[in-house]
Amino acid sequence: MNEAVISSIIEDVTEGIYKDFPFLLEKYGERGRQKCREDNGHHIKYLQTAADMNEDKYFIDYAHWLNGILTSRGMKTEHLVDNFVRLKTAFEKTEEDHKGVFINMLESAINSLRGVK
Numbered sequence: 001m002n003e004a005v006i007s008s009i010i011e012d013v014t015e016g017i018y019k020d021f022p023f024l025l026e027k028y029g030e031r032g033r034q035k036c037r038e039d040n041g042h043h044i045k046y047l048q049t050a051a052d053m054n055e056d057k058y059f060i061d062y063a064h065w066l067n068g069i070l071t072s073r074g075m076k077t078e079h080l081v082d083n084f085v086r087l088k089t090a091f092e093k094t095e096e097d098h099k100g101v102f103i104n105m106l107e108s109a110i111n112s113l114r115g116v117k
Helices: 003-020 023-053 056-072 077-092 099-114
Strands: none
Touching: 003 023, 003 077, 023 056, 023 077, 023 099, 056 077, 056 099, 077 099
C-alpha cells in the first residue's frame, strides 16, 4: 500500500476523532493524539497482514485483544468501533487494490466488537 495514502488515512481518521471527541484532547493531551496516530498505523498493518494471510479472524482477534487493553485504560468499546468505522470510510475513498478486503475485515471486526458487553 502506498505510504502517502496510509499517512493521509491516519491523519484524516485521527483529526476526525479529535474533532468529534474534544474531551480526548483534554483527557490525554497531545500525547494521546500521537498515540492515536500510532494505533491507526498498527490497525492498518494488522489489516495488511490479515489480507496477506487471507484470514479475517486474525484482524478480529487483534480487535478484541486491543479492545481489552483500551477498556482496561478507561476507553470504551464504542471508541474503537468508531475508529474502525472511520478507517472503513477512509478506505472507501481510496483507490487501493485491497480496499474491498480491508473494508470487509473492518466490518467483521466492527460487528464482532458490537457484540462485546
